[in-house]
Amino acid sequence: xxxxxxxxxxxxxxxxxxxxxxxxxxxxxxxxxxxxxxxxxxxxxxxxxxxxxxxxxxxxxxxxxxxxxxxxxxxxxxxxxxxxxxxxxxxxxxxxxxxxxxxxxxxxxxxxxxxxxxxxxxxxxxxxxxxxxxxxxxxxxxxxxxxxxxxxxxxxxxxxxxxxxxxxxxxxxxxxxxxxxxxxxxxxxxxxxxxxxxxxxxxxxxxxxxxxxxxxxxxxxxxxxxxxxxxxxxxxxxxxxxxxxxxxxxxxxxxxxxxxxxxxxxxxxxxxxxxxxxxxxxxxxxxxxxxxxxxxxxxxxxxxxxxxxxxxxxxxxxxxxxxxxxxxxxxxxxxxxxxxxxxxxxxxxxxxxxxxxxxxxxxxxxxxxxxxxxxxxxxxxxxxxxxxxxxxxxxxxxxxxxxxxxxxxxxxxxxxxxxxxxxxxxxxxxxxxxxxxxxxxxxxxxxxxxxxxxxxxxxxxxxxxxxxxxxxxxxxxxxxxxxxxxxxxxxxxxxxxxxxxxxxxxxxx
Numbered sequence: 001x002x003x004x005x006x007x008x009x010x011x012x013x014x015x016x017x018x019x020x021x022x023x024x025x026x027x028x029x030x031x032x033x034x035x036x037x038x039x040x041x042x043x044x045x046x047x048x049x050x051x052x053x054x055x056x057x058x059x060x061x062x063x064x065x066x067x068x069x070x071x072x073x074x075x076x077x078x079x080x081x082x083x084x085x086x087x088x089x090x091x092x093x094x095x096x097x098x099x100x101x102x103x104x105x106x107x108x109x110x111x112x113x114x115x116x117x118x119x120x121x122x123x124x125x126x127x128x129x130x131x132x133x134x135x136x137x138x139x140x141x142x143x144x145x146x147x148x149x150x151x152x153x154x155x156x157x158x159x160x161x162x163x164x165x166x167x168x169x170x171x172x173x174x175x176x177x178x179x180x181x182x183x184x185x186x187x188x189x190x191x192x193x194x195x196x197x198x199x200x201x202x203x204x205x206x207x208x209x210x211x212x213x214x215x216x217x218x219x220x221x222x223x224x225x226x227x228x229x230x231x232x233x234x235x236x237x238x239x240x241x242x243x244x245x246x247x248x249x250x251x252x253x254x255x256x257x258x259x260x261x262x263x264x265x266x267x268x269x270x271x272x273x274x275x276x277x278x279x280x281x282x283x284x285x286x287x288x289x290x291x292x293x294x295x296x297x298x299x300x301x302x303x304x305x306x307x308x309x310x311x312x313x314x315x316x317x318x319x320x321x322x323x324x325x326x327x328x329x330x331x332x333x334x335x336x337x338x339x340x341x342x343x344x345x346x347x348x349x350x351x352x353x354x355x356x357x358x359x360x361x362x363x364x365x366x367x368x369x370x371x372x373x374x375x376x377x378x379x380x381x382x383x384x385x386x387x388x389x390x391x392x393x394x395x396x397x398x399x400x401x402x403x404x405x406x407x408x409x410x411x412x413x414x415x416x417x418x419x420x421x422x423x424x425x426x427x428x429x430x431x432x433x434x435x436x437x438x439x440x441x442x443x444x445x446x447x448x449x450x451x452x453x454x455x456x457x458x459x460x461x462x463x464x465x466x467x468x469x470x471x472x473x474x475x476x477x478x479x480x481x482x483x484x485x486x487x488x489x490x491x492x493x494x495x496x497x498x499x500x501x502x503x504x505x506x507x508x509x
Contacts, residue, residue, distance in 0.1 A: 013088045020087070020150040021080035023126050089148050091159070093166055096136060098146055110138045110146045115167045116292045116317045118160045119328070120285035122153070127283065132156040136163070137316065157285075164272040164289060198275060201342035202335050204265040208309070212334035213258055215303040222251040262333040267343055274346040276331060286328060291477070292316055293347045294418045295440075295447040298340055298364055302407040310340050310364065314347065315445030329446050337361070348413060352397030359394065363403045363411040366390075373403070374462075377455040379433045384453060393438075393451040393462065398473070400440070400466060402451045412449045414440050416466075417473035424463050426456075438462050 082102050090097040096110045119135040126132060131150035138146070151159065213219045225248050263280040273289040294315040304310070312332035332343050341357060353359050362371040367390040369375060375392035376384065384391065386406045394401045400419070402412045421441035430436060436459040440449035451462065 013090045016084065016087050016089070016148065017129075017131055017150050017152060018084050019129050019131065021083040023123070023129060023131060023150050025080070091162060091166075096146060096163065098148055108146050110136050112163060112166045114138045115163060115289075117289065118163055118287045120153070120156050120160060122279075122283045122285075124281050126150055132285075134159055160287060161272065164287060167289065198268040198270050200266055200268045201346065202267040202332055202339035204262050204332075204334055206263070208334055209259065209262040209265075211307070212262070212304065212309060213255055215307075216255075216258070216301065218251055218254050218258070220303075222248070222255060225251060257327065258333070261327050261330065265333055267332060267339075267346075269346045274331065274343070278333075284328075288314075288316060288331075288347065294414075295442045295445070295449050296344070296347060296413040297410055297447040298360075298413075299405075299408065299410045300364065304334070305365075305409070308336055309334050310337065311335075312340055312343050313446050315443050315447045317443040326446055337364075340364075344413075348399065348415065350398050352399055359396070359401070360411065363394065363401045363413075364409060366403075373401075374454070374458055376453040377433075377435065379455075380435050380453045383429060383433060383435075388453065391452045393454075395466075395469070400449075400469075402440075402449055404450075404452050412447060414442065414449045415473070416469045417477045418442060419466060419470035419473075422463050422467055422470075424459060435459070438466075440466070 079102075083100075086102050086105075087098075087100045089099070092112075094112055096112060096115075098108045100106050100108075115136055115138055117137040119137070121133045121135060122131070123133070126149075129150075130153055132153045133147055133149035134151065134156050135147045148159070214223075229248070260280045260282070261278055263278060264283075265278040266276070268275045268277075273287055273292070276284075276286040276288070278284060294317055297313045298310055299313070300310045310332070311330070311334060313326075313329050314331055316329065331347065332339060335343075341360065344351070344356075344360070351359070359371050362373065366373070367375075369392075371394065373392040373394045375390075376388040378388070380388045387404065390406055390409070391404050393403070399413050399415045402414075404410055404412075419440050419442070423439040423441065424436055425439065426436040430453065433453075434456045435453045436456050438451040438454060438459050440451075442449060451459075454462065
């Protein structure tokens with residue numbers, strides 16, 4: 001891509017930015033420089049100090065020490081150059097390939113039609129050089145299948161658009177061969193309009209972010225820890241606050257992660273899906289293509305409810321259960337109801353109902369049978385005396401909504417075509433109350449869809465009908481190319497309907 005815009009999927013091999021090895025290995029460079037510099041200065045300033053024989057040796061053999069240092073520096077530079085030379089990447093219409101390694105070569109490949117999301121990450125040092133790392137999440141990989149580091153930020157954005165264009169199922173445009181003098185013009189003509197126009201749909205002001213952290217259970221726990229430390233220091237003579245330091249640091253670290261994730265948070269929509277950007281020191285730009293979201297959860301802790309704040313998290317195939325899954329799965333760390341609906345309009349563009357605003361409002365804060373919700377029966381009151389009125393589900397033409405929780409209210413939305421299986425469960429107490437839970441299988445992530453404590457007849461009806469709805473919806477959606485949802489015909493059974501896929505039941509009676 002150096003110096004020109006590539007044709008989408010042209011298959012040419014390209015190299016990363018020459019500074020990439022330094023950005024990846026800067027910690028080792030700083031450590032070597034610190035140790036060597038400390039010994040050198042100590043030796044020069046205190047040549048006779050017995051506690052540092054290495055420093056005295058350096059003071060006596062200054063020129064030799066300088067040569068050794070220059071030799072080490074040269075080896076490091078040569079290693080960086082070799083690492084840069086042997087790191088190449090290629091984008092074709094079907095795959096992303098990355099080759100790296102000097103002695104032990106590594107070749108990684110990802111199918112473009114299985115790409116679920118593309119992230120652009122900028123660690124602090126990479127931001128200084130104007131570089132960025134590209135990360136691809138691939139379905140069924142369980143983790144980030146591949147990363148490309150580092151390229152210029154503008155180049156990373158262009159690569160992201162190129163990959164998402166190919167993942168959408170579209171083909172790069174072609175033109176007839178041109179004269180040699182028109183090579184650049186003809187090449188540019190083959191390039192699709194990859195850069196999507198962004199429109200910000202939600203953002204998080206700093207005041208709201210700080211308030212949400214202070215009213216979060218972690219923030220309250222941190223405040224309680226500080227109060228406990230102060231009281232113990234006043235009441236117990238000789239008490240050291242270091243006893244509770246691990247707890248204090250753990251809570252503080254979790255709050256810092258939330259602050260870093262929410263700082264300068266923006267959610268924008270474009271032709272390639274939802275684009276999320278955030279970060280204080282390390283910044284990240286995520287792109288989640290439409291149709292890749294497997295399940296959505298809208299939650300509101302009880303201290304947020306008076307302020308009308310909500311959080312939106314999702315399951316995305318390919319995110320897996322990594323250490324940063326919770327961070328990357330957050331589409332809105334804190335926002336008002338209008339922000340929630342704006343984000344949902346991107347990740348669930350067709351809610352399947354004529355009045356989505358009121359339906360989702362009933363799912364988030366309502367209770368009872370209003371707006372088509374089927375709830376728990378009165379017989380479950382001994383098991384859930386507070387939550388039984390709120391628990392329930394509703395079905396639209398495109399998704400299933402499951403609500404639960406009284407203090408911490410949640411609404412889970414699962415598109416029908418993303419329902420991968422069903423499980424009906426019933427424990428001994430639920431059996432006595434004649435109720436059952438219906439679990440919807442989805443990809444690994446923070447969202448666990450379940451409809452709790454339905455009457456046994458309602459649970460069986462939901463179990464069978466949702467299996468049919470999921471099978472019919474999957475038949476109309478291309479699992480790989482999200483921009484072409486209706487590419488297949490529905491195979492029919494003897495009665496003209498698609499036979500439902502097998503589902504699993506566990507002791508329903």
